[in-house]
Amino acid sequence: METINQIAAPKGIRVIEDACQAIGAARNGVRAGGFAYTGCFSFFPSKNLGGFGDGGLITTHEPDLADRLRALRVHGSNSDYHHHLIGMNSRLDALQAAVLQVKLKYVEGWTNKRRLNAERYQQGFEDAGLLDRITLPYVDRANYHVYNQFTIRSPERDQLSAYLTQHGVGNKIYYPVPLHLQECYQELGYRNGQLPVSEKAAKEVLSIPIYSELTSEQITYVVETIKGFFQKS
Numbered sequence: 755m756e757t758i759n760q761i762a763a764p765k766g767i768r769v770i771e772d773a774c775q776a777i778g779a780a781r782n783g784v785r786a787g788g789f790a791y792t793g794c795f796s797f798f799p800s801k802n803l804g805g806f807g808d809g810g811l812i813t814t815h816e817p818d819l820a821d822r823l824r825a826l827r828v829h830g831s832n833s834d835y836h837h838h839l840i841g842m843n844s845r846l847d848a849l850q851a852a853v854l855q856v857k858l859k860y861v862e863g864w865t866n867k868r869r870l871n872a873e874r875y876q877q878g879f880e881d882a883g884l885l886d887r888i889t890l891p892y893v894d895r896a897n898y899h900v901y902n903q904f905t906i907r908s909p910e911r912d913q914l915s916a917y918l919t920q921h922g923v924g925n926k927i928y929y930p931v932p933l934h935l936q937e938c939y940q941e942l943g944y945r946n947g948q949l950p951v952s953e954k955a956a957k958e959v960l961s962i963p964i965y966s967e968l969t970s971e972q973i974t975y976v977v978e979t980i981k982g983f984f985q986k987s
């Protein structure tokens with residue numbers, strides 16, 4: 755984020771921080787959502803703080819922008835049925851708010867469990883001698899990681915994914931197509947090969963279970979299954 759802000763600031767570009775997977779994460783003590791003009795969080799059910807459906811939140815340090823966003827959320831109005839902006843219907847549904855309010859109390863504990871699971875994976879993969887076969891998530895020393903995903907990398911990703919599925923281990927590719935190659939952005943004219951780092955990541959990444967209720971036995975099973983895949987190949 756520091757680098758992105760450094761590029762954007764002299765050009766007067768306002769940065770929107772995508773903190774959707776990062777509630778509670780921090781860098782040098784600054785929480786995710788606090789690094790840019792706005793930060794966006796998702797309450798999609800699979801997030802660390804998830805509702806029973808869709809929802810989200812925007813953060814900002816700018817009081818004027820906060821007022822504007824509050825109005826845009828409810829049809830551009832800040833008093834009933836008087837509209838000074840053209841807004842939208844983006845209120846957080848009361849039912850979702852009720853669920854999120856209860857779950858909010860538990861997020862820190864769930865995050866601690868995710869972090870413990872990540873440590874167990876790290877140790878498990880190291881003990882299994884797999885560190886030269888797969889790449890584990892890199893965590894900068896300044897970062898506090900909340901592990902919405904635990905994403906490993908392997909050039910044999912697709913075969914590994916199929917093997918894990920076959921052996922009952924949930925896994926998913928976040929994300930298979932980099933942004934510049936998405937069909938909806940075709941008119942921007944980007945082609946394969948222009949952003950090689952993103953393209954390589956999209957071919958290699960695989961997320962494995964990390965949710966807070968995962969037991970140490972299940973983590974061992976995931977590690978052993980991955981070991982089995984590489985012994986076989």
Ligand SMILES: Cc1ncc(COP(=O)(O)O)c(C=O)c1O
Binds near residue numbers: 774775795797798
């Ligand atoms: C990094 C990231 N950004 C944005 C989103 C979109 O969130 P939502 O579906 O709540 O709009 C997601 C959700 O999957 C995400 O993981």
